[in-house]
Structure formats: C-alpha cells, structure tokens
Amino acid sequence: xxxxxDVTKQYPTKSGPRTILKGINLTIRKGEHVGILGRNGAxxxxxxRVIGGAEPPTTGTVEREMSVSWPLAxxxxxxxxxxxxxxxxxxCRIYGVDFHDRLDFVKDFSELGAYLYEPLGVYSSGMxxxxxxxxxxxxxxxxxxxxxxxxxxxxxxxxxxKVELFEKRADKAMLIVSHSHRYLKGTCNRxxxxxxxxxxxxxxxxxVYEKYKELLAEPQTF
Amino acid sequence: MASNSLNSSSExxxxxxxVVQGRVLHALLIREMLTRYGRxxxxxxxxxxxxxxxxxxxxxxxxxxxxxxxxxxxxxxxAITGYASMLMWRNxxxxxxxxxxxNTPLMFHRQVRPLDVYTSRILLEFGGSSASFVLxxxxxxxxxxxxxxxxxxxVVVGWLTLxxxxxxxxxxxxxxxxxxxxxxxxxxxxxxxxxxxxxxxxIVDSLPDKAREILLYLPMLNCVEFIREGYFGTKMHAxxxxxxxxxxxxxxxxLALGMVRMHVVEADYE
Numbered sequence: 369x370x371x372x373x374d375v376t377k378q379y380p381t382k383s384g385p386r387t388i389l390k391g392i393n394l395t396i397r398k399g400e401h402v403g404i405l406g407r408n409g410a411x412x413x414x415x416x417r418v419i420g421g422a423e424p425p426t427t428g429t430v431e432r433e434m435s436v437s438w439p440l441a442x443x444x445x446x447x448x449x450x451x452x453x454x455x456x457x458x459x460c461r462i463y464g465v466d467f468h469d470r471l472d473f474v475k476d477f478s479e480l481g482a483y484l485y486e487p488l489g490v491y492s493s494g495m496x497x498x499x500x501x502x503x504x505x506x507x508x509x510x511x512x513x514x515x516x517x518x519x520x521x522x523x524x525x526x527x528x529x530k531v532e533l534f535e536k537r538a539d540k541a542m543l544i545v546s547h548s549h550r551y552l553k554g555t556c557n558r559x560x561x562x563x564x565x566x567x568x569x570x571x572x573x574x575x576v577y578e579k580y581k582e583l584l585a586e587p588q589t590f
Numbered sequence: 591m592a593s594n595s596l597n598s599s600s601e602x603x604x605x606x607x608x609v610v611q612g613r614v615l616h617a618l619l620i621r622e623m624l625t626r627y628g629r630x631x632x633x634x635x636x637x638x639x640x641x642x643x644x645x646x647x648x649x650x651x652x653x654x655x656x657x658x659x660x661x662x663x664x665x666x667x668x669a670i671t672g673y674a675s676m677l678m679w680r681n682x683x684x685x686x687x688x689x690x691x692x693n694t695p696l697m698f699h700r701q702v703r704p705l706d707v708y709t710s711r712i713l714l715e716f717g718g719s720s721a722s723f724v725l726x727x728x729x730x731x732x733x734x735x736x737x738x739x740x741x742x743x744x745v746v747v748g749w750l751t752l753x754x755x756x757x758x759x760x761x762x763x764x765x766x767x768x769x770x771x772x773x774x775x776x777x778x779x780x781x782x783x784x785x786x787x788x789x790x791x792x793i794v795d796s797l798p799d800k801a802r803e804i805l806l807y808l809p810m811l812n813c814v815e816f817i818r819e820g821y822f823g824t825k826m827h828a829x830x831x832x833x834x835x836x837x838x839x840x841x842x843x844x845l846a847l848g849m850v851r852m853h854v855v856e857a858d859y860e
Contacts, residue, residue: 444695
C-alpha cells in the first residue's frame with residue numbers, strides 16, 4: 369500500500385512560491401492500476417516524483433509499504449558518459465541483484481546489440497528509451513510508475529513493452545500518466561483527474577474523459 | 591532509515607541498512623570514477639600529471655629566483671605538501687557544490703540519498719588527492735628530488751584531519767548551494783583568495799606575530815603546518831593548534847549533517 373496524506377508540494381518561482389500539489393490524499397493498494405489525467409503543468413509528474421520518492425513533499429506524508437519503481441523508461445538517472453552496460457551495472461549494484469542474469473534479458477529485450485557498449489550520449493532518444501525500459505524490467509517492484517512511457521519507441525517495441533508490463537506484470541500496482549485515452553481506458557481501473565493542484569477520483573473512464581475534455585476547453589494560464 | 595529492501599518491508603534492520611549503504615556507496619564510487627576519469631587510463635593520469643606539473647613549475651621558478659619562502663626547506667617537498675593539501679580542501683567542496691541538483695533523478699532510487707552522493711564524491715576526491723600526494727613523493731624521491739617524511743605517521747594524521755575539514759566544508763557548501771546559486775559563483779574566487787593564505791607558499795614561522803595569530807584561524811593552515819612538521823621534522827619550526835582544528839571540524843560536521851537532514855535529504859518521511 370502507498371498512502372499519501374495531505375501532501376502538498378511547493379516550488380519557488382520568480383513570482384513567489386508556487387503550490388503544485390494542494391493537499392493530496394491518495395491510497396494505492398496492491399494490484400490497482402491508477403490512471404492520471406490532467407493538463408500540462410497540472411502536477412501529474414510532480415505527483416509521480418513525490419510518490420516515487422525522488423522529491424519529498426513540502427508538507428504531508430508519503431507512506432510506502434510496497435516497493436515502488438522509478439518511472440519506467442525514465443533515463444534521467446542514467447549517465448550519458450556511461451555505456452548501456454555500465455548503467456545496467458550501476459542499477460544492479462544499488463539494488464543488489466546479479467548483473468549477469470540481467471544482462472541477457474536487457475540484451476534480448478532492448479535489441480540494442482553493440483550499442484550497449486557505447487556511451488548513452490550517442491543513443492537516439494528511442495534507443496535510450498529501449499534501454500531504460502529494459503533495465504526497468506530487471507528489478508522486481510510491487511508498484512510501477514509509468515509516466516508517458518508509451519510515447520517512445522516504435523510500434524513493435526511498444527507492443528513488446530505492453531506484453532512485458534501489462535500481461536506479465538498485470539498483478540502489480542501501477543500508476544500511469546498519459547494523454548492517450550485509448551491507453552488508459554484499457555489498462556486502468558481507477559482514474560484521477562488533476563485540476564488546480566487537487567485530484568478528483570473517477571471509477572469510470574468515460575466519465576473522467578468527459579471531464580478531462582471540459583478541462584481542455586477552458587483557457588489555461590500557468 | 592528508509593526502507594530499501596526490494597521486498598518492501600519497512601523493518602530493515604540496522605545491519606541490512608549498512609549492507610544497502612555499502613552497496614550504494616560502492617556503486618556511486620564506480621560511477622563517479624568512470625564518469626570522471628573514463629575507461630581509458632589517460633583520464634586517471636591527469637590526477638597526477640596536473641599536480642606534478644605544478645610542483646615542477648614551482649620548483650623551477652623558486653630555484654631560479656630564490657624567492658624567499660621563509661625558510662631553507664627543500665623546495666620540491668615544500669611545494670608538494672602545499673599543493674596537495676590545497677587540492678584536497680579546494681576540490682572536495684568543488685565536487686559537492688550543485689552535486690544534488692545535477693543528480694535529482696538518482697533520488698528515484700530511494701536507497702540513494704544526497705549524503706551518499708556527497709560521501710562518494712568526497713571519498714573519491716580524498717583517494718585521488720592522497721594517491722597523487724603519495725605518487726608525487728615517490729616519483730620525486732626516485733629521482734632524489736625529495737627526501738621521505740621524517741615522521742610519516744604525523745603526516746598521515748595531519749592529512750586525515752585536513753581531509754575531515756575538507757569533507758565538512760564540502761557538505762556544508764554543497765547543501766547551501768542547493769538553496770542559493772551564490773555558492774557556485776563565489777566559491778571559486780573565494781578559494782583562490784584563500785589559496786595564498788593556506789600555507790601553500792609560506793610557512794607560518796616566517797610571518798610576523800600578528801599575521802600568524804590571524805592566519806592560524808584557518809584550519810587548513812594548521813593542518814599544512816602539522817603535515818610539514820611531520821615531513822621535515824626538526825628542520826622546521828611549525829605553528830599549529832590541532833585541538834582548535836578538531837573542534838572546528840566537529841562543529842563543521844554537525845552543521846553539515848544537520849543541513850543535509852534539514853534541507854536536502856528530507857528522506858525519512860517513509
């Protein structure tokens with residue numbers, strides 16, 4: 369279970385502190401698939417960072433009773449000067465898992481071939497996403513954070529990810545941020561709509577999508 | 591402690607935490623080493639080449655001009671001790687300033703915390719400067735350009751104390767730099783200003799009393815004097831107050847750990 373209690377997040381900006389999350393209360397239980405919708409800048413990714421633990425909330429608490437992944441296909445934690453292999457080694461080291469077992473999987477899944485021995489700096493963004501996704505799959509988590517992951521990679525790779533994630537790991541909890549309604553509809557059983565730093569929960573996709581479209585129609589100021 | 595184990599139990603024992611800590615530091619050290627020095631050996635070589643060039647240049651300059659550096663100590667060893675010490679207290683903060691800003695994505699791996707990033711960088715810097723110090727002495731010694739230290743133990747103790755000071759300073763400046771860009775801008779000029787006062791180019795005995803008194807408030811100068819006394823032994827009359835440095839370091843360490851907890855870490859909300 370992951371429990372957020374009265375979580376707020378503020379960032380300093382030139383025009384004073386800006387509150388991105390305004391008192392979020394949220395519980396995610398084992399196996400739930402939670403879809404998050406909202407406009408750009410609404411706080412979706414901030415929420416992911418706070419849940420993932422990359423950033424502490426300004427106030428409020430985050431309790432984690434299950435292991436939470438880093439955002440899938442997220443390349444930020446990788447170093448551009450290191451090779452794909454070295455980045456995999458780093459992840460294996462900090463999670464204390466055997467590197468050799470994982471290497472075969474990453475080779476096979478990413479299909480990057482000789483590029484695995486090149487620094488990430490020379491990868492295309494699609495290649496980086498392939499590597500990142502493959503490495504993400506080498507560590508077993510109870511809850512996966514998925515922030516717009518399917519926007520990357522070509523169709524065949526996307527299909528592969530889908531199988532790996534939604535078929536093989538269907539019993540895991542997932543938190544999915546996406547603008548693609550088709551994608552959310554089929555996978556999630558809870559939906560959160562972001563609006564002015566707060567969330568509204570819906571069980572039914574069509575309902576949340578209706579509201580989301582209304583939101584999109586409103587003029588937006590950041 | 592944050593729960594780090596993969597099976598997500600929050601009751602990780604102290605021992606378990608230590609294992610995770612060790613794992614993370616090990617991983618970060620290798621990562622830092624690879625990104626800094628690269629796989630080819632030339633990158634690593636610069637660690638020694640740069641101070642070696644400096645030492646050679648200073649030796650040449652001072653031998654040629656016979657500039658008064660306050661004593662008739664062997665100039666090469668004098669330059670090595672001074673420059674190596676300076677590298678340590680200057681580079682540790684240099685590596686820790688903005689270290690977290692550039693590495694926030696790493697914090698998605700919750701077992702990696704800001705203090706780990708600082709520690710790994712400090713350890714690497716300490717290892718680098720120590721290796722460069724030892725290798726320089728060996729290299730010059732092989733060519734009969736320097737003698738070996740008279741009291742190696744004292745040199746080591748002084749070196750460790752200086753490293754401790756550098757580490758404390760590094761974390762404090764690192765933590766402040768996360769909040770204010772000024773640190774990043776001001777530390778380089780400030781460290782250049784401190785450089786001449788830190789004993790790299792003089793010994794305290796050559797100063798007038800008043801200047802001695804004031805400059806010995808600088809912890810690194812005390813350390814350099816202590817190291818040099820160990821190195822040159824009876825050949826030099828050193829001035830230092832190591833208890834003062836220890837107290838200074840203790841305060842600095844407390845401050846550093848407090849700041850990391852308050853400002854940057856904020857990780858124990860689990």
